[in-house]
Amino acid sequence: MAHFEDIDQFRQRIAEALPSANIPTLLLLLYQFTGREYWLGPRFIPAKSGWDDNDSGGLAIELQAEIRDAALSAIMAWRQGVPIARADLSAEELIRMLSMSEAEPIPPEYADMMIHKLRRYSGAVPDPVCLPDNFRILVIGAGMSGIAAAVRLRQLGVSYIQIEKQDRTGGVWHSHRYPGCGVDTPGHLYSFTFASGDWSKFFPLQQEIDEYLNRVACDFGIESSIRYGTECLFSRYDEESRTWHSRLRLPDGREETLVTNVVISAVGGFTTPKWPNIPGLRDFDGPLVHTSNWDPGVTLDGKRVAVIGNGASAMQIVPAIADRVSALTIFQRSRQWAAPFPKFLMSVPESMQFLLRAVPHYEWLYRLRLSWIFDTQVHESLQKDPAWPHPDRSVNALNDGHRETCTRYIEEQLAGRPELLAKVIPPYPPFGKRMLLDNGWYRTLLKPQVSLVDSAAAQVEGKSIRAINGDSHEADVLIVASGYDITRFLLPVQIFGRDGVTVREAWDDDDCQAYLGSVMPGFPNFFMLYGPNTALGHRGNFIFTIESQLDYVLSVLRQMGEKKLSEVECRQDVYQHYNRTIQEMHQKMIWSHPGMSTYFRNARGRIVTNSPWRLIDYWNLTKEADLSDYHIMGNVGYQSKASAEAV
């Protein structure tokens, strides 16, 4: 009897969820659960996805109702033990399914990647890595990258030591506390393939992500061994013993040298704030706060607040505080594109959270769609078309279409305010800078207490901020939302490679390069997560990059174990060829289009942050390391025992 009650309850909760479920995902689920081709037939082909996840699929109401009814029956049958008709989806099926769901042909080359991700999602762990007992690895950092690294190493039985200078996991999601702080990648994509996030919002906010990361660290058994409050001051490679000697500052201020065979840097890229060079800024007569180091004690209610910057963090903070302050002035140096995504501020209904949890197949298929829409679909519109006649406004016909859609959207949002519209539409092509999502930004600009100064701040005197165009505004609180120094990779730690050369010297300060964003010559047995040219500048999802890089690092370690190697060092010619190739690719892409200043380039104009690859390319390049890309050395170092010595 109790069993039937359970089933009834389950049916009711699923029935409650289905009206807000994503119709194209339900069609995929119906095919998988029933095996009926009918659900992939022409009748149900949705309208092509635009910017968002296309919940209704653009299908007629009656068709949507038919799909929901059938989905309820199929899910209930599954819940009551009917086997899934297509439990192991073949490559051909996956391509056919996604092509139908996206109403566009998906290239067959994506199939392997999808199968790989599906397996991971279903709990598969990478092949074992067998290293000698005394082989040690240091992981620096316990943000998203460090957590993923530790989880994988632990699953594979590899010994490692993880340090973190903060007092908790989470990295930027623990340290960043400004109002409105959150993701601009959908949460159901911005979670590890091996650990779903039970998100309460489609675009979760900082605290929820911080909690998710801590939960993952606890659930996967890596949290208790993290050495918190421990900072790596520098790491030096000892060529004789083929080991890294890392100088650590401990929580009590003492220092210690830790010797390991390998160092994996997971120090992140969004840690060092970039302060604008504005005379008088530091002498502002009132609270002055950078978004990266938010002061929760700062009072905003009823105050006149000025914000310097209109990038990703300004776009989050401005709508979050606008109704609390008496006046809000934004100084914008350059304009930003922000695309619509109606779910940005929406909560995930409780019933939908239940569906995602209770029917993991639905969650995975939804994620698969998001990945295509958010990561892959955009890549084509980033390629410069040399024959395109309007390079002043876009780089190709598709990109021009994005410009039209975004412009129309902004015009609708700012209807009746032509003076504001004139300040807002960017002259450069969409995606020329990282595309932001509209989280209420445009509607906030309409509020009477909000002013947008279409000019950079030039001078601060007392409480007054003067812009280059001569506009001057008084403020009680000044918020600096000018971003981070992200072109200088590995800033938080000093790394000395062969002959005592530091990475800063090897890169001549900010000319950062790496092979696959992960390794470099002169720095054997040293791996970077989120290194140069790995960021997905279009929209993209950081987790994809990190998990791909980890597959690569694990593959190197696996081969080190198999071949009994004590040292692997990326070859100079491989490194140079790779970096030449990606810069050539960038020259054909929107990032090198004139007329935009972006944080993608270093001081000499080289694009150092962004990846030019499609996800499938990067996945193919990183899924298995080719040791012929390396100078390798035999097993001498295996005798050098990893040790920690306190001084």
Ligand SMILES: Cc1cc2nc3c(=O)[nH]c(=O)nc-3n(C[C@H](O)[C@H](O)[C@H](O)COP(=O)(O)OP(=O)(O)OC[C@H]3O[C@@H](n4cnc5c(N)ncnc54)[C@H](O)[C@@H]3O)c2cc1C
């Ligand atoms: C506000 C904000 C929003 C973002 N939104 C998105 C998004 O929507 N989508 C997306 O894909 N990406 C986003 N990002 C990018 C984001 O940085 C990554 O998604 C990710 O969280 C970075 O993880 P990480 O572990 O590499 O780095 P971090 O989170 O920076 O973690 C690095 C850790 O290393 C520690 N550390 C550093 N140096 C040392 C040292 N010397 N010794 C010991 N410990 C050290 C730090 O304390 C930190 O905990 C966002 C970033 C920010 C700041």
